[in-house]
Amino acid sequence: MPAPPVSVVGLGQLGGSLAAALAAAGRPVSGWDTDPAARDAAAARGVRITRELTGVVVLAVPLPAMATVLDGLVVDPGATVTDLGSVKGPVLASLGGQLGGRFVGGHPMCGTERSGHEAVDPGLFAGARWALCVEPGTELPRWLRVAEVALAVGAEVVPVTAAEHDAAVAAISHVPHLLAAALAAAAAEAGPLALALAAGSFRDGTRVIGSDPAFVTAMVEGNAAPTTAALDRVLAQLQRPRSELVAAGHAVVTRPAGRRPVRIPLERAALLSVGRAGGAVTRRLAAFVEGWVPDAGD
Incomplete structure (x- = not known):
């Protein structure tokens, strides 16, 4: 089946970078922002500007705006909705209550101190970890659709719960x-x-x-x-004594970084075990996904 289109609400650094990366890869992508300058910048990168949202809807707005960001926009009732917010509990409580299993919380770990559409970078997500929430009510086919968006722009997906x-x-x-x-x-x-x-x-x-x-x-x-x-x-x-503190911190940042490849079934407990082990999902394979976990033997 063809990949569903992506609609991005909020075309600043994260949302604009995601939309630009998808457009550059040939993925159908539309977007909306209340700032006309952000809309114009996104349109110049191949993003279709519209208030009508379908496919995978990505909310890339500040946390205080998350609860009301869809007001005045037309959302396809069958759309999967995700977000890029840096805190997941409050967003899950707000949007999860409205959208149920259609909502999949997410957070790409790649923002910088810059902001706004001037900070857009289509390569921003390459090699980044993208936390993607798997709650008891999450519909796994929708989780997978969002994961595929993250993978399409070069990120690695880390399955987590909002609390974790x-x-x-x-x-x-x-x-x-x-x-x-x-x-x-x-x-x-x-x-x-x-x-x-x-x-x-x-x-x-x-x-x-x-x-x-x-x-x-x-x-x-x-x-x-x-x-x-x-x-x-x-x-x-x-x-702690200064020497102990320095040695302990040094040991953490210089620890070995070996990886062991794994194949994971599309099942909540199996996905979460990868994230809890410090690993990530890197590719979809039919009824499975592939990824890696740290290799304790290294």
């Missing part, structure tokens, strides 16, 4: 935004000389706090409990 996703990204995304803010503010307190001498380590450690403050605030407040728990773990680590 939010706990994980609190540790590796949301707390780093807070730490970047704290590092920048503390360096400023050290005075102009410190900022004048700042180089690679400071730049890398503070890059993400260059993001829109409203976006960062919505993200960490929307995932408040997991973020607080993850931040508490960081604070506990900082109480």
